[in-house]
Amino acid sequence: MDLAKLHTKLIAAARAHPPSDQVPYAFEQRILAHLRGGQIQDSWALWGTALWRSAFACLLVAVGLSVWSLQANGEDSHDFDSAMVSAAEQVVDSW
Amino acid sequence: MEPSDGDLIAAVLGGDTASFEHLVTRHSPRVFATARRYARRESEIEDIAQEVWIKAFQKLNTFRGEAPFEHWLMRMCVRTCYDFLRQHQRNREMNFSELSDEQSDWLEGFARDPDNAAEGAEAARQLIQRVLEQLSPAARMVITLLEIEDRPIKEIAALTGWSIPLVKVRAFRARAEMRKVLARIAKEKYL
Numbered sequence: 697m698d699l700a701k702l703h704t705k706l707i708a709a710a711r712a713h714p715p716s717d718q719v720p721y722a723f724e725q726r727i728l729a730h731l732r733g734g735q736i737q738d739s740w741a742l743w744g745t746a747l748w749r750s751a752f753a754c755l756l757v758a759v760g761l762s763v764w765s766l767q768a769n770g771e772d773s774h775d776f777d778s779a780m781v782s783a784a785e786q787v788v789d790s791w
Numbered sequence: 792m793e794p795s796d797g798d799l800i801a802a803v804l805g806g807d808t809a810s811f812e813h814l815v816t817r818h819s820p821r822v823f824a825t826a827r828r829y830a831r832r833e834s835e836i837e838d839i840a841q842e843v844w845i846k847a848f849q850k851l852n853t854f855r856g857e858a859p860f861e862h863w864l865m866r867m868c869v870r871t872c873y874d875f876l877r878q879h880q881r882n883r884e885m886n887f888s889e890l891s892d893e894q895s896d897w898l899e900g901f902a903r904d905p906d907n908a909a910e911g912a913e914a915a916r917q918l919i920q921r922v923l924e925q926l927s928p929a930a931r932m933v934i935t936l937l938e939i940e941d942r943p944i945k946e947i948a949a950l951t952g953w954s955i956p957l958v959k960v961r962a963f964r965a966r967a968e969m970r971k972v973l974a975r976i977a978k979e980k981y982l
Contacts, residue, residue: 718820766943
């Protein structure tokens with residue numbers, strides 16, 4: 697079999713049968729509906745992003761407050777310790 | 792008078808999404824004809840066309856208007872078809888002994904008298920379709936654009952995003968790949 701000729705014949709057959717350019721019914725409306733749906737989804741995505749950002753800001757504030765309160769507690773506990781030790785010393789002296 | 796593509800694009804970019812519908816109506820026949828070259832099932836063809844239009848909408852702000860909108864859209868369409876071929880390239884190996892009676896008859900007629908084998912026959916169309924389905928995505932794309940659609944190398948490079956030397960290399964390999972597939976048909980059929 698002449699493969700080169702078969703190649704040429706089959707390519708000619710493909711050229712002789714161009715594909716249809718028919719568009720399904722209401723295709724453009726489906727595309728528009730899809731795009732509008734996508735826009736609605738995008739607004740939800742924006743809302744989600746804003747929510748995550750605010751959550752992150754809240755977390756930062758919470759961490760900051762925790763650090764500050766720990767430091768403050770550290771000073772208080774030092775005062776508390778010295779008050780307790782002095783009380784204990786007074787008890788020892790009284791014996 | 793119908794608004795031009797440029798007017799419609801400006802309206803869409805200005806926030807009038809409804810104007811996009813006119814662009815879809817105007818250019819969808821070419822998108823569907825292109826998609827039908829690479830996909831067989833109507834559901835797949837519609838998926839490709841839908842993907843092309845969604846990409847076009849999302850990237851419309853990158854259209855600079857230096858070339859016609861149709862050229863820009865066809866680039867997007869060809870690249871989407873290529874992605875489709877790459878995603879669906881498994882199960883390409885098939886047995887040519889499964890050819891229908893009409894396809895076998897056409898091949899036998901060609902073997903007897905190559906010059907008089909009818910190119911317009913439906914069996915020949917089905918046969919080339921089956922041969923193209925055996926090719927790798929790049930080979931199928933090049934054979935379709937270069938030999939079936941008869942486009943120049945430079946245009947294929949612009950459509951696919953490949954360099955001109957790469958198109959030439961892929962065209963050379965595609966022809967070799969197609970020769971192999973045709974040789975396999977001849978071997979399975981006549982040995």
